[in-house]
Amino acid sequence: MILTPAEIARATGGLLIHDGPAGPIRTDSRALTPGDWFLALRGDRFDGHEFLPKARELGCAGVIAEQVPEGWDRGFVKTPRTLEALQNCARWARWKLGCPVVGVTGSAGKTTTRALIAELLAPLGRVHQNEGNLNNHIGVPLTLLACPDEPDAVVLEMGMSDYGEIRLLRDIGQPNVRLITSVGAAHTETIGSVQGVARCKQEIFDGARAGDWVIVNLDDEHIRQMPLPKGAGILRFGMGERADVRLLRAELDPEHLTTELVLRLPDGELLTATLPAPGVHLARNAAGAVAVAWALGVPSRSYAESIARYAPVGMRMRVERRQGGITVLNDAYNANPLSMRASLDSLAAVRGRRRVALLGDMLELGEVEDGAHRELAAYAASLGIEVLGLAGARFTAVAETAKGAKSLLVAPDADALAERVRGALRPDDVVLIKGSRGSKMERSLVWLPLEAPPEPEG
Numbered sequence: 001m002i003l004t005p006a007e008i009a010r011a012t013g014g015l016l017i018h019d020g021p022a023g024p025i026r027t028d029s030r031a032l033t034p035g036d037w038f039l040a041l042r043g044d045r046f047d048g049h050e051f052l053p054k055a056r057e058l059g060c061a062g063v064i065a066e067q068v069p070e071g072w073d074r075g076f077v078k079t080p081r082t083l084e085a086l087q088n089c090a091r092w093a094r095w096k097l098g099c100p101v102v103g104v105t106g107s108a109g110k111t112t113t114r115a116l117i118a119e120l121l122a123p124l125g126r127v128h129q130n131e132g133n134l135n136n137h138i139g140v141p142l143t144l145l146a147c148p149d150e151p152d153a154v155v156l157e158m159g160m161s162d163y164g165e166i167r168l169l170r171d172i173g174q175p176n177v178r179l180i181t182s183v184g185a186a187h188t189e190t191i192g193s194v195q196g197v198a199r200c201k202q203e204i205f206d207g208a209r210a211g212d213w214v215i216v217n218l219d220d221e222h223i224r225q226m227p228l229p230k231g232a233g234i235l236r237f238g239m240g241e242r243a244d245v246r247l248l249r250a251e252l253d254p255e256h257l258t259t260e261l262v263l264r265l266p267d268g269e270l271l272t273a274t275l276p277a278p279g280v281h282l283a284r285n286a287a288g289a290v291a292v293a294w295a296l297g298v299p300s301r302s303y304a305e306s307i308a309r310y311a312p313v314g315m316r317m318r319v320e321r322r323q324g325g326i327t328v329l330n331d332a333y334n335a336n337p338l339s340m341r342a343s344l345d346s347l348a349a350v351r352g353r354r355r356v357a358l359l360g361d362m363l364e365l366g367e368v369e370d371g372a373h374r375e376l377a378a379y380a381a382s383l384g385i386e387v388l389g390l391a392g393a394r395f396t397a398v399a400e401t402a403k404g405a406k407s408l409l410v411a412p413d414a415d416a417l418a419e420r421v422r423g424a425l426r427p428d429d430v431v432l433i434k435g436s437r438g439s440k441m442e443r444s445l446v447w448l449p450l451e452a453p454p455e456p457e458g
Helices: 005-012 048-057 082-096 110-120 139-145 165-173 194-202 280-295 300-308 337-348 366-382 393-397 414-421 441-445
Strands: 015-018 037-039 062-065 075-078 101-105 127-129 153-157 177-180 213-217 233-238 245-253 258-264 270-275 318-322 326-331 355-360 387-391 408-411 430-434
Touching: 005 015, 005 062, 005 075, 005 082, 037 048, 037 082, 048 062, 062 082, 082 139, 082 165, 101 110, 101 165, 110 127, 110 153, 110 280, 110 300, 139 153, 139 165, 165 194, 177 280, 213 280, 233 280, 245 280, 258 280, 270 280, 270 300, 280 300, 280 337, 326 337, 337 355, 337 366, 337 430, 355 366, 355 414, 355 441, 366 387, 366 393, 387 393, 387 414, 387 441, 393 408, 408 414, 414 441, 430 441
Parallel strands: 037 062, 062 075, 101 153, 101 177, 127 153, 177 213, 213 233, 233 245, 326 430, 355 387, 355 430, 387 408
Antiparallel strands: 015 075, 245 258, 258 270, 318 326
């Protein structure tokens, strides 16, 4: 999105020291191109003001900063706090949008749901969404400022690790449609309890107005009990009879590792679709995304094709064909008890093939850490999975609770587990890798390369 210097000054409450041409706002000097405005963020380990000379060399149109360099001859907006300036510029950008904005948060499934929503809204035209995992107090503003001219819909994923963070992102993004995917034990180290997580997530529902839509997951008891704003439209999704978008069936295809799902739409129409990833929890995410599309008036005839276009974002239940005929369910991006249980259920649903689960520690759980790892280790062992691998200090400490597993491998970290897994895998195995980002569970299979693509014909 292009902002003029006058708009930047007005949005930030800053002082326009030097005028300059309009341009997009960037915070990464490495991504600057001629004509951009550079906003100099400060952090614990960096100070963007050190890169002002570089911004000038790269041909910036101007900068937004707290200090004016001597002899500066480009555009300059002076502001006392550049982080607040970034967020206020994003508020201005949101005010300029003439399209619906969707806000998505949740303890698990928010990135998958965001990607599914973007696919389902594609019939509206140009859909803009977060890149990667830019979902925090910096990433959401940057997402809004990166909007193309006149998008037809914007989908904002909103993450949090403490109270008030979703409220801030909601106030910046002002979503017309608001969805919470799930509530579970994520970031309980700082928040203290799952009930606290629920209160944090509820901040996205608060303040919804007449004309807005609130999308409620009836299958999640914490979301089901949240007070809903008066005047806003309500759409419920889930497997229960009261759901407006009801998930009637979700079955894993063990051969193709896809999920066949049947939804009943609010008007009674039945929708059959194939989600190109395995998991009932993903089918529930699809139901939530369909509810968003319905609320925004997207014709239902496009839903099945849109769901079939979904592609996993990063290491989120991505199906990978590895050498030796081994199939990997790469879900190693992150983990908490809710998402790990869902991934294990997906693996357990595979039939006719040996199943291997390689699990790494779940981090930032605080007081529930020990109990959560005990419960997950015991649960994994109870599923009848042929090989269970546990990596990390937390899982190692409770490994005795998984003694009922058919074959148990325990290691201090993912690298050590890799050595033990080498001799345990067989051709045609299906292997799930899952753990918090800090566990780096992708390392447990770093020795097993992807299957070479077929040679092109001719």
